[in-house]
Structures are given as structure tokens and as C-alpha cells.
Amino acid sequence: MSLDLSFAEQRRISTAGSITAEAGQVFTPRVAAILLASMLDLPDPKRLRILDPGAGTGILGAALVSLIREARPGTSVELVAVERDSRLIPALGETLHEVDSLANVSASIIEADYLLDESGLLGGHEALDDPFDLVIMNPPYSKLAAGAPERLALRQLGVEAPNLYAAFMALGLSQLRPGGQLVAIVPRSFMNGTYFESFRRFLLNRSALRRIHTFESRNTVFRDSGVLQESVIVTLEAGGKPGPVDIGVSLTNDPVPHHYTVDYEKVVLPTDVHKFIRIPDEHGEDIPADKTLAELGLSVATGRVVDFRARSYCLENSGDETVPLIYPGNFNSGVITWPRGMKRQKPQHFDARDDFSRKQVHAPGRYVVVKRFSAKEEPRRVVAAVWDGEGPVAFENKTNVIGPIPDAAVAIGLSIWLNSGPLDRLFRTFSGHTQVNAGDLRTLPIPDEDTLRKWGCDREPELLGQDEIDRIVTEEA
Template sequence: MDLIASTETRRQAALAKLDPSTQAVLGQFFTPVKAATLMASTLRVDDLSGTVRVLDPGAGAGSLSAALVDRLHAERPDVAVHVVAVETDPVIMPYLRATLEECQAAYGISYDLVEGDYLLGEDAKLGGPFDLVIANPPYGKLAADSPTRLATAARAVDTPNIYVAFWVRAIASLKKDGQGVFIVPRSWASGPYYRQFRHWLLSTVSLDVLHEFESRTKVFADTNVKQESVIAAFTLGPQAPNVILSKSVAQYENPIARSVPFSVIVQGEDDDKIVHFTEGVSVPSAAKFTLADLGIGVSTGKVVDFRNRQYLTDDLNIPGVAPMVYQSNIRSGGIEWPQAKARKPQGFLAVDDAAIRQLLPQGPYVVVKRQTAKEDRRRVIAALWDGPSKVAFDNKTNYLHESKNPLERDLARGLMLWLNSTVLDRYFRAFSGHTQVNAGDLRRLPFPSREDLILLAKTAPDGLPSQEALDAVVAKLFSEMPDSTA
């Protein structure tokens, strides 16, 4: 049995030993051999010389170390290799040690095995400098006052998640022109939480390869992870002119790759430094307005239900009760209210000034889910509200309005239809890898003019048409009409 095959056998044996109650907490989603091999293939090895120092933080059973050592032996047998592997779980240490010992026996490498917390560890071996780093870090939110977050901020930059903290420390330990490759959730590439990290990352390293997996479930199938994972390979130093964009359904298929200008990946005028994984996603030329251009505002629903329990009621016959709308009320482009078999109170009783301030005037609004399920067909799910009274929106929704007042109904329906179109969904996915749709995300999206949105509302069938019917109307309408602002 060769090194890669035996390491995969150890990985599976190590997974079987894990305590399910702590596996997610420790982020123990060990990298399958095919994904590890794909990651190792993204690094450049032609210019390596002398002793190549490799860091594998959060090493698990050693799959990533083995894949990289195997490649170095095959392509650069003239260099010596020293691996520093870090693991925090003593249950996994014997499997990791066995992998490193096999690497040593088969290929003559040397290694250091460090047991402990990579992010807070003070072992001198972790400081580098390293030629290469390869990692599948754990992920989980970091509280603002957590020692890990504070240590990472002191080291380089504030980070809201463990996987980003791993990334930061690893970069800080690279030698000049050293390289790294990480498999991580795609959330770092967009959204306000990672904005500060993106600014730091893009000013510190060159993004070399960005690989996207089309399947959420196949990459880590035996660990039950449904996170959208991506591979990012990088070099410490100034950004290169081009980036390789790569894609496969899972780790088993040969990737489809192409080189694109960095300006396609991160647009120069974008202060948020959103990292795009898709080249050439476009919308009809008529869709060149933002909500701000159209004079339309977007806000997050005002009602935080657990803070407003005193106003929530199931009795909809009380005088003065207003509809209480949650994202679960959104159904097929409209709002099902009151919702049959609702889990949450459907009424909001505005009995004092504090409650009254949370109501919106009667009239049409477009309501958008802030959180969509991974299995949803679209990321952006919008609905039209046009109820008979003032209304309260839960803070897990966003709503479109004009200066906090209702929209004109045909304009509102046109906005709802556009937001539910496939062309808009594809554009959204090009810059967002998470299932949360923030108000800031909606402000970034392109829209047709107000006149064109009204025309869309009048042209499309009533309600929310089937996806195929809606997309056909959008394609026909905007491919045939002249640019309304030309």
C-alpha cells in the first residue's frame, strides 16, 4: 500500500475514533485524500531548494502533509523536506505520528510534531519561517474578547472566525515568497464581517489559485459537512497580474481552470474588496442601477422577537393588532399571513410609543429573507407585501422602501420579480458564498430602471411565475428592449 492510500485508511480510522459531541467544536473534518492531492497540486515547486520547511497546522491524521510530501518526492526528489505538524486532540496524535513516520521511512523527511493550540501556542517551532503551508483549519465564531481573537489582532488583523485566525498566523510565519494553500469556507470572500481581513490579506499576499467546488456535500461527505468550501493558494508578496480560477463538482473530477486578470477577481473601485470566484457573470445592459440610484432604500426588519415578547400575540382579533411578518411567512413571491400552523405569534400589538415606532405605514414593500437554506434553489428569496394595515417585519428579513414609506405597487412587484430571477441569483453567487443576504449585499446588486421594473411587473404573469416562465420574461424583455437610459 502506498503512502497516500495508507494515509487515507488512517484518516478514516481516525474519524471513527472521534467523539461526535466534540467533533464540530474542534472542527475535526479531516481532508479526504483526493482533496488533499488537489490542494498540494496548486503550489509551485520548481524554484524550491535546500531544505523545504512545511507547516501543517491542525494536521488531523496528516493527509495534507502526506499529499504534499508525496508530490515533492515525485517532482523534487533533490530537496530535503522538514514538516512541522500541529494537532490539539491527543486521540488523533497516534494517527498523525504514524503518517509522519511513514513519510520519513518512505521519503526520508524529518518532522516535528507539536501538540497543542496552534493559535495560542508559543512553541518556537511554529514561528517559521516556512517555505510552504498547507491547511484545513477548523472553523467557528470568535467572540470579540476571546484570547484567540485578541492574539490574532495583536499579531496582524482582527478576525471573526477561527479559520481566518489560522490563515493569518500561517501567513505571518511564511518566508518571503513563501506559499500557502488553504481549504476554507467561502464566507471570507464577501460580507462585512471579513472586510478588514480581506483588506489585510490582499495587501499581504498574492492570490494565485482560487478553486470552487460546485457541490456542498461531496467534498467532506464522510464528515457530514455541508459548508461551501473553496481552495485558496497564495504567495507572500505583491499581487501577480493574473489569478487561476478553477472549478470542479467535487474533488474527484479534473478541475476546469483558466487564468484571468486579478481585476476580474477584485474590482479596483470596490472598497469592500469582494473576491469573485466567477468570471464574466453579467446581467442585461439595462440593469445598471443600484437601489440608491433608483431612490429605493433597504433596511433590516425592526422587530427582534425575543426582545419584544410583550408585543407579540396569537390573538388577531384584538383591536389595533398589526401583522407580524417573519421570513417563514414568505411563500411563492408573496406573504402568507396569518401563516397556517405558525410557530411564532402572527400579531404585533402596538400599545406604546416604543412599539408604534417599530411599525411601518400601510402599503407595498418587498421583503427579502436574510437567511436562506443551503438546499434552496435561489440565494435571494423575495416577496411582495401589500397588506391592509400597518405592519411589523422581523429582523431576519430585509425590506425595500422609499424613505421608510411604501413603494408604488407595480414598482414593488417588478423589484420582487427581478430579485427572484435566475440572472440575478447567478450574479449574487458570483460574489457571495454564504446563505445570508445582508442589506449591504442588496445595495450592491444591479437593477433595471424604475420604468423597466414597472414594465416587468406588467408583462409577467400574476403572482410569482414558475422559474422558467419568469426567466423567459426577463430574457425576452431585456434582450429586446433598447437601453432605457441611452
């Protein structure tokens, strides 16, 4: 017999409406809970132990137990739910009372701080000492300061967890038996960037990715909760060997998710020292690029001028020791327009009059500059433009700067590649947000120098139409 989850869903809705959730705390809708439960491969032992940390109103554990009752009616189930918010305990207790009423099921609540207790900082609980077969979670999403007790506690276990959800995942994984599985719905942010690199290594060294599920729309899964992060569901097998990865996609207008399988080596590239976790397109495409910027002898760095810290150096008018100051607003169809003109909103000159300010300035040369933040309405995540000035230049902190690049044709060819559709699709395989970091650019595959020169030869830096850019990189490689 399975559970009627409509009562648990009603508790979620009423609780979410009456309780002001902590930062990053989102209660799981029934549809999402059922989807998470379905992404676990149910083993067939006589007894299963399940952990639901940060259980909220209990709908995740209830959905998984209900699924097990249908698929494995002869299996006894023990569900342990951990929740520290005393305001949620009544609703959680009601849900678990329904779970406990099923045959061969026992459900219990531990009112505790999962991270601090189970990392050993507050002592721990006997009910959590034995390993679990399955862990299911929707952890809170909040940053952890470097000195936060949760972060320090997890560091003792050998993992750097810069966010609460990363800490929950790491601790949950450590509580699985070998071959046990963890499924979690979390922001996609951990899958790329240097911020989560140590955490990714911890996950990938101790488990195998089995499934990744994405959502076509950001508000598909938490429609009534105002969640803005791009969420994914991941399934990990503790101690498992890397193998094919199932990719699922929930389409906005289709209740049945679409699935396809890709090789593990396309999800975590063997050559990627940063261990980005990619979500490859189902069909893929031939990318005419196998170099990196470093292999081409090109460096990339974030713009040096943090304008609010150097306000007195950012000037409206030029002077004897001023240099051009470049903001993202100076980008214009593949080139940098400077100065912007009478209607500009940002200062266009930087006063390089002393040692402090001169350290913020780049040497004369040719650069390809990339916006660090693209607007949501922009069709591409990566937006690049060429700067070719005669003297020193200052770039504001919301830009990434590649170069200097001696060869004009190579610079133009690089701009064409970075602004292309194939590059945009490639970037989206590992980045779910609109920020482009210098670390992201360092990992991107770049065509060789001869190809870049061929693309840029006899062309102006002003961008062509998108169709023509894409034709160049697909047909002229």
C-alpha cells in the first residue's frame, strides 16, 4: 500500500505560508518529491535504512517510502528524519505518523542540527551511527562564511563546503554504506567554478554520478516558492565506479521527463583539472577547438578596477595622467566604444597618478574583453569585444581581460569564437548562471592559433550577424 501524499502536500503549503523560512530554506513540492524518489535505484534487501536530513514537513521521506512500498512490498523500511526547526516538528510528526502506519515501516524524528551534530561538533545521535542505504534531501541554500562552525566542522572531515547545501551533500554521502545512493535537489552552482572545486573533488573521489536532472524553466520545480537559482537533481552512488550518466530534462509543457544517456567522460572531462561537471547536449556537436588560452600563451584575469574602492580615481573628464576606463557598458557589437558619449552613466577616465592606481592599469596592447555578467535577455552567456588602444588602459572589475594579443587577426578570431553559438552551447553544459568567471574562460576549449588567425584575417573586429559568425566557426574550421 502506498501513501496519499496530498495530505503531506497540504502541510507543506500551509507551513510555508505560516512560517518565515530561514535563508535558503525551501519546502519541497509533491511533484518534486516524487521525482527525487524515482531517481534512486531501489536495492532489494530485506531491510532498507533511509535518511532525510533537513526533513522540513517530511514529504521527501514519505514519497520515497511510498515508492518502496509499491516496488518492494516485502522489504522492511526504517526512515530517520532530521530537523532542527522546532516550528516544523508538528507537521513533520503528522507526516511521519502516516508513514509509520504502513506495514513493515518505522519512522522516527531526530530534532537536531544535522551538520553540527553529525559532524561530531555537538556529539551526534545513535540512530545515525549505522550507515544508510539511501539518502534523500532538499538542503537549505545559504553561503557558509570561512569561519562558520558548520564549515569548520566539515573541514575536519576533509571537505571544503562553502554552502549549506554542499555541506549537507558531503555529510550525507559520508553516511552511506558502500553502494548506497544519495539523491539531492540543489543549485547548479557547484558544478563549475573554482569556488566549489574542492567540494567537487570530494564528491567525485567518493562517489559516482549516476543521474543528473535539469529543468527547462527555472520556476518549474519551485513554482510557488520564488526560487531564482537554477536547480538540478543529482544521484550519487557511494564508492561507485564511473559509468554512463542518465540525463533527464523536465520540459515546461510535458509532464513526462525526457531522458538520454551520455558517457561519463563527457560529463567530467579526463583533461579537466578543475573537475567541472558538464551536462552535454543529447546530440552534441563537433567543436573545432582543443586548446586552452594558456596553451596559446594567453592569460586571462578579472578587470582590476573596483570602482567603489577607487572612486576618487574614476573621473568624468580626462587629465594629464588619465587612461581610458572600460566598463561592460562600453561593449558595442564586438568592439569597445570609448568614450561612450554625452549620455554615459559611468566615468570614462581613470587617474593613474600614483602607485596604487598604476597597479590597476593594463599595459598598452590589444585585448579581448569579456563581460563577467550577461543580462538574462541576452541570447548568449559569453559576450566578448576587442580593445585595440594605443596606450595604457584600465578595465573595470565586471570584465574579464584576455591578452595582450599581438596579432590582430588572432584577437578578432578569438572574439568570433567567444561570441559564437557553438561556444555558447558548450558554455551552458557546465554553467547554469549568467556569470562568466576568469576560471571558466581558462577551461574553455579554444581553436588553435592558425584557425583563429584564419577566421580573423581581413575582417574588422565589429561582429557579423549571428548566423554568419556560426557559419564561420562551423564551416571554416
